[in-house]
Amino acid sequence: MPNEHMFIRFPKEKKLSLIKNYTVSTLLNQVKQHINKNSLFQSDDKLLVALSGGVDSMVLTHILFQLDYHIGVAHCNFQLRGQESDTDAEFVEAFAKMHKIPFYTKAFNTKSFAQEQKISTQLAARDLRYNWFDEVMKDQAYDYLVTAHHANDQVETMLYNLTKGTGIAGLRGIPLKNDQIRRPLLSASKADIEIYAQEHQLQWREDISNRDDKYSRNRIRLHVIPELKQLNPGLEQTLSNNSKRFEALERLLLHQTNDIRSKFLSKHQDYNTLQLSWYDKDTGGLAILIELLKPFGFNLDQCFSIADGFSNISGKQFYSSDHVLTVDRDKLQIGPKEEEKEYQLMVEDSDHLISTPWADFAIENITSQTEWPKNNLTACLDADLVQFPLKVRNWTQGDSFYPLGMKGKKKLSDFMIDEKIPVNLKSRVLLFESNQDIIWVAGYRIDDRYKITSNTKRLLLIKMTDHV
Numbered sequence: 001m002p003n004e005h006m007f008i009r010f011p012k013e014k015k016l017s018l019i020k021n022y023t024v025s026t027l028l029n030q031v032k033q034h035i036n037k038n039s040l041f042q043s044d045d046k047l048l049v050a051l052s053g054g055v056d057s058m059v060l061t062h063i064l065f066q067l068d069y070h071i072g073v074a075h076c077n078f079q080l081r082g083q084e085s086d087t088d089a090e091f092v093e094a095f096a097k098m099h100k101i102p103f104y105t106k107a108f109n110t111k112s113f114a115q116e117q118k119i120s121t122q123l124a125a126r127d128l129r130y131n132w133f134d135e136v137m138k139d140q141a142y143d144y145l146v147t148a149h150h151a152n153d154q155v156e157t158m159l160y161n162l163t164k165g166t167g168i169a170g171l172r173g174i175p176l177k178n179d180q181i182r183r184p185l186l187s188a189s190k191a192d193i194e195i196y197a198q199e200h201q202l203q204w205r206e207d208i209s210n211r212d213d214k215y216s217r218n219r220i221r222l223h224v225i226p227e228l229k230q231l232n233p234g235l236e237q238t239l240s241n242n243s244k245r246f247e248a249l250e251r252l253l254l255h256q257t258n259d260i261r262s263k264f265l266s267k268h269q270d271y272n273t274l275q276l277s278w279y280d281k282d283t284g285g286l287a288i289l290i291e292l293l294k295p296f297g298f299n300l301d302q303c304f305s306i307a308d309g310f311s312n313i314s315g316k317q318f319y320s321s322d323h324v325l326t327v328d329r330d331k332l333q334i335g336p337k338e339e340e341k342e343y344q345l346m347v348e349d350s351d352h353l354i355s356t357p358w359a360d361f362a363i364e365n366i367t368s369q370t371e372w373p374k375n376n377l378t379a380c381l382d383a384d385l386v387q388f389p390l391k392v393r394n395w396t397q398g399d400s401f402y403p404l405g406m407k408g409k410k411k412l413s414d415f416m417i418d419e420k421i422p423v424n425l426k427s428r429v430l431l432f433e434s435n436q437d438i439i440w441v442a443g444y445r446i447d448d449r450y451k452i453t454s455n456t457k458r459l460l461l462i463k464m465t466d467h468v
Helices: 012-018 026-037 055-066 083-098 110-117 121-140 151-164 168-172 190-199 216-231 235-264 285-296 300-308 412-418 423-428
Strands: 046-050 070-077 103-107 144-146 265-268 271-275 317-319 323-328 331-336 344-347 352-355 360-367 378-382 390-394 430-434 437-441 458-464
Touching (some): 026 055, 026 190, 055 190, 070 083, 070 121, 083 103, 110 121, 151 216, 151 235, 168 235, 235 265, 285 323, 344 352, 378 437
Parallel strands (some): 046 070, 070 103
Antiparallel strands (some): 265 271, 271 331, 352 360, 360 458, 378 458, 390 430, 430 437
């Protein structure tokens, strides 16, 4: 075992104040009931405990050990405090060996990782920690990861999220369950944990960085929460109750959102259409819209702008990191953000199958007596008017043609507006060109000059078999 000076104990005067009117079994029974009431895990599940060596995780490990759960402990050495970090690891390892608990540890070059990823050291440590925990759980067949988050952590998290800006999930704070993560101490206060540690004469390591108020969460814990507790001494319980209310509201919101998504959001390949007939700002439509657009990466300000102008900003586009949203009258069109690239393909003769990034086409000659599909995905042209090779390309500004049924020329840009083709999909519109004439806007209209007449003897049929 490491030397005694490594461990932290309560000063005598603090011990006296903490253990007043307290019985040893209180927290253990509270945690046991908490686990059973919320079905956090079963008695035969394998639990991997995240053990830093601090008082919270030491108490959690001790309680689970006392309750005879099958546990292993995992310790991360982030190498951020020099010898202190190494001493933490030695302490945890000694504890695990003494109690014959499976022990796993890993050292990380956290600062280098943070620089490579261009993120904060705290965020880097979180990513490294949970990624490694996942690896250990898979390799060693653990059912759940158990962490020592408690009621005071919940208060800090809710206040931090509220200050930084958050949705209802952030107001809800830390969940009891999150995928394979379980948090048995979430209903326990820091005082409860410290009392338990003293009563059981537990030893732990103190991280002095927890006292450094340059970190946002530390400032909240050290300065903000004490002031709030002057207004409400029962702050932890109040916010714990609020967390439950917010969790219920979150479930209600997600239920409503999923219902709207299933009824009004349709997808064809990588292209989404959200009909807006359901939207009513007076009945909470904005909250649902924010949730619907979240998977596409649109931020809160963009959602506000989109919702504010449904009726008067048709055609306006909004960009997230990987999607583009176009407001189109009574619906929103959402597709992947693409670089506009010039596309061109030459077709030397008929009886061809061609493939493009956006559609496949079958080209064939038929006689005038043959029946053919009469829809926008099929172009039926007078074969004797068409000259090969055909050029297949995407549209460019300045293109024009003579739409079927019209005698005059029309700019393709105006035609696409009339056809309500979303701005973000215009780059996918393909043109078939013969002798520099546009003979077909694929999927929409042929050129009137190449239509079938009573004099037509041969037909050129172009079928679009996959339309994006």
